[in-house]
Amino acid sequence: MKYLIKIAYNGANYCGWQVQKNGVSVQGEMCRAAKEIFGDGVKVTGCSRTDSGVHAREYFCTLETLSSAPVIPENQLPRALNRYLSEDITVFSAKAVDKSFHARYDVKEKTYEYVFDNGEQRDPFLFGRAWHIPKRLDEAKMNAAAKCFIGEYDFSAFMASGSSVTDTVRHVTGAEVTREGDKVIFRVTANGFLYNMVRIMAGTLRDVSIGKLAVGDIKSIILGGDRKKAGLTAPPDGLYLIKVVY
């Protein structure tokens, strides 16, 4: 059986989605919980590799069991898995899918949010959950810069150097920056993302706000394809995967 599982997790205490030699991963925790129900041999495949400290309000993975018969009704699977997961990972739903379905390759579109804590002093409830920038951010300017990301481009300038991906063209279909009180939120949707792409975009938007870069620079940074011309990689704490479309 293959199940598509919808989960959410607070990544603060994890080394990311992917199983690592050192550190506790979300994938590892899902494997452990699945083994309690299905026994050995369950294969867990995620929709995205999130980094250490990155969060997901919506994330999908598949559980592929050795047996071809259901061990448990799919509507009871979330509660059963949650019993073996700690409070920072939650399973919301499960449904049987075809063997040919792939959690990562079949993704059509993903949306990320990057959260800035823009209070003069840091919000104690956003610790590990946002990037604290005490100086007032200019969300209108950041929004104008974000709009420049929209389109189909080679986003090499917004990819961590050393990444081995060869096809670096992605189609960004939505990008905006809004303010909710002291929170400034960058939201971006694309058919796929390069390694560290959203965090480099967030760092670049910060540079636009503080005047290190101009709104007019964004297009030429994209077209230039030089990682060094974009801003720094924003810390993982502020990054959330919030929507996945198949």
Place this chain on the structure above:
Amino acid sequence: MKYLIKIAYNGANYCGWQVQKNGVSVQGEMCRAAKEIFGDGVKVTGCSRTDSGVHAREYFCTLETLSSAPVIPENQLPRALNRYLSEDITVFSAKAVDKSFHARYDVKEKTYEYVFDNGEQRDPFLFGRAWHIPKRLDEAKMNAAAKCFIGEYDFSAFMASGSSVTDTVRHVTGAEVTREGDKVIFRVTANGFLYNMVRIMAGTLRDVSIGKLAVGDIKSIILGGDRKKAGLTAPPDGLYLIKVVY
């Protein structure tokens, strides 16, 4: 010098505001930070005794130093104190006040929020920050019940048994229940609160929602003055002090 300090804290890792023999308290942390700046003999007085695990989005305390001269300009005090505090306590502002000012006795009005996580599965971002109730709550019924708290009454039925307070009359000036997605929020304002009063109110509202109590029962529970007739004491995780008026 006496300073009025505005802070916020995530209470998950604290035994409450008040210094205790066992456990780390917010007051103890404030004393420790103040000592780094003012040396020995600083007296820290809070606006309210919050329980273990309870949060504050707005909390006031006074720091009273031995010296009568300012050691540091008051606008620099927040940043200086924050340097010695962990990320779950933040100082927002400081201003010099008269020696006669009292952080607790001079409070005119306080507002608390109690947050229910009403998702079918628990929200991993609300762990330690809400009371998870999987069954759909009836916020309209809860709101009707909350309105019955408004007025000047002897709230003995909503006080932890064993409390030694003699004047149990409080004036509730506002009470409402609203829903924001899967979050249900009970907000209550009064000139003062008895020990565990908001948590007992929250537990009682839950009982109204599940049909264990009727909206019409609330007034007679208040007038009866019997703690056993009200609902259980809701867990501390969902409770936030959000506003203090002097």
